[in-house]
Amino acid sequence: xxxxxxxxxxxxxxxxxxxxxxxxxxxxxxxxxxxxxxxxxxxxxxxxxxxxxxxxxxxxxxxxxxxxxxxxxxxxxxxxxxxxxxxxxxxxxxxxxxxxxxxxxxxxxxxxxxxxxxxxxxxxxxxxxxxxxxxxxxxxxxxxxxxxxxxxxxxxxxxxxxxxxxxxxxxxxxxxxxxxxxxxxxxxxxxxxxxxxxxxxxxxxxxxxxxxxxxxxxxxxxxxxxxxxxxxxxx
Numbered sequence: 246x247x248x249x250x251x252x253x254x255x256x257x258x259x260x261x262x263x264x265x266x267x268x269x270x271x272x273x274x275x276x277x278x279x280x281x282x283x284x285x286x287x288x289x290x291x292x293x294x295x296x297x298x299x300x301x302x303x304x305x306x307x308x309x310x311x312x313x314x315x316x317x318x319x320x321x322x323x324x325x326x327x328x329x330x331x332x333x334x335x336x337x338x339x340x341x342x343x344x345x346x347x348x349x350x351x352x353x354x355x356x357x358x359x360x361x362x363x364x365x366x367x368x369x370x371x372x373x374x375x376x377x378x379x380x381x382x383x384x385x386x387x388x389x390x391x392x393x394x395x396x397x398x399x400x401x402x403x404x405x406x407x408x409x410x411x412x413x414x415x416x417x418x419x420x421x422x423x424x425x426x427x428x429x430x431x432x433x434x435x436x437x438x439x440x441x442x443x444x445x446x447x448x449x450x451x452x453x454x455x456x457x458x459x460x461x462x463x464x465x466x467x468x469x470x471x472x473x474x475x476x477x478x479x480x
Contacts, residue, residue: 266370267309274305274367277379281360284386285353291340292353297360300336304329304364312369326365333361356386402431402449407462408470412442418467419444426458441469 278301282294292300311325337354359382366375409415412435423430430446448458462471 267313270309270367270370271302271305273372273375274364275302277301277363277367277375278360280379281356281363281382281386284383285356288386288390290353291350292357297356300333300357301360301364301367304333304361305368308365308368326368329361329365333358352386356382400449400451401455402447403455404432404445404447404474405459405462406443406445406470406472406474407468408441408443409468410441412437412444414467415442415444418465419446422458422461422465423448426454426461428454428458445474 275298278298279294281301282292282297285297286293307329308326311327312322315322315324337357340353340357341350359378363375363378363382366372366378407415407419409418416433416435419430428448428450430448432445432447434445436443448455450458459471459473462468
């Protein structure tokens with residue numbers, strides 16, 4: 246009977262005070278993570294609605310468990326919660342990709358890190374802090390992202406193909422132009438043929454800088470052919 250009474254007393258205590266507070270905190274974390282996830286989903290980013298919602302909810306859950314387990318069994322109230330940060334760092338590192346000299350996914354990794362902190366704030370009962378952080382994050386992602394695109398502030402990696410008489414002459418001319426524009430080549434690939442040479446290279450710069458570079462490439466008499474091949478957004 247003592248075990249049964251203890252169980253009922255514990256349930257009555259949780260239903261009377263602990264459980265409603267926990268549900269409120271977890272629901273807020275899921276809501277805020279979902280709002281951020283929707284913004285990421287609309288922009289077709291890798292970490293979308295479910296990822297951000299579950300991450301925010303999970304961080305809130307671990308923060309709650311850290312406090313309640315320590316209160317019930319003794320120990321450090323922040324021990325479990327403290328392990329969230331290195332765990333989220335591991336997930337964020339996995340979202341950063343390095344391909345062909347271009348690093349992408351930094352914004353996604355930073356978003357994951359902030360979403361985790363919002364979940365921890367919700368789990369810790371810091372409702373105003375969690376909501377304010379969500380608003381700031383949405384402004385940074387949506388409004389500032391739109392301003393970057395409108396005013397061409399975000400750097401992109403454009404790939405170009407140029408042809409000329411010899412590899413040395415093409416590279417010398419490219420170095421001269423890029424030095425004038427204060428830019429640098431990356432991922433350079435050169436190939437020589439019987440009567441011509443081809444050089445493919447990438448340049449990371451803003452849109453106005455790319456426009457100026459293309460103009461210089463077309464105006465050069467050392468190139469028999471100039472062809473832009475595409476771009477990668479450097480997030």
